[in-house]
Amino acid sequence: MRTFMINLISFNRFKISPWRWLLTVCFCGLLLVGNSLPAFAVVTQIEEYPGQMLYQSRQSLQDQAGKTWQAIAFKRVHPEGSAIVSLRLISFPGGAALDRTQPLTLTTSLGQTLTAKDISSDISQDTATPANVGEYDIKLALSQLQAEIPLQLTVPTLDGKAVRLSVPTAAIQEWQTLASP
Structure with a gap:
């Protein structure tokens, strides 16, 4: 044999x-x-300093041109118990320059439209936020979404050509889990 x-x-x-x-x-x-097998992101937990916790979920999203963006959902819990939930969107350097005067638009496949305020100026007090990075307050919007319904993010850019990012339902579920009390 x-x-x-x-x-x-x-x-x-x-x-x-x-x-x-x-x-x-x-x-x-x-x-x-x-x-x-599908890749699932994991919510990570970091103690930034005593009493302040940071929870993160990282996802890679595709825009309408097939370019990859990084989406990082954050939940920062302060020592007194208040929490901020935000979504940071990053195009790779040389990609889109984001218009931070406009909100992020979230549109479900059923036509429901929500907006999230730009809070990019809160990223760092010491250095300017790069043009390819934007951060948005998504706490209220997440509570109004149904996790089973796909989502599209419309990111405003300085050249006036909005970028559309497709968000799978697994990412929405993870972001809602991160945002829950």
């Missing part, structure tokens, strides 16, 4: 050891299975 396997594997002019062949087949199988 072993001789048969070796002859079968070495049908061309290169001989491959049975163990290498088996490892290669297993590796390829894992790649196929691994690539077919």
Whole structure:
């Protein structure tokens, strides 16, 4: 049987050891299975300083041109118990320059439209926020969304060409979990 396997594997002019062949087949199988499974982000928890917690969810979103954006939902809980829930959107450098005078528009596939105020000036008091980064207060909007209904974000840009980002329902569910008390 072993001789048969070796002859079968070495049908061309290169001989491959049975163990290498088996490892290669297993590796390829894992790649196929691994690539077919959906990727789920995880809510991380960080203690920024005593009594102040930061919860984050990171997602990659595609715009209408196929470019990838990073979306980071934050919940910052202050020592006295107040909480801020925001969404930071980042286009890669050289991408869109965001218009921070306009709100973010959230539109469900059923036509429900909500807005979120730009709070980019709150990101850092020491340095200017880069043009490709925007942060929005989404606490109220998240409470009005149904997690099962896909969402589209419309990001205003300085050139007047709004960018549309598709948000899968899994991301909405994760953001709502992050925002819950």
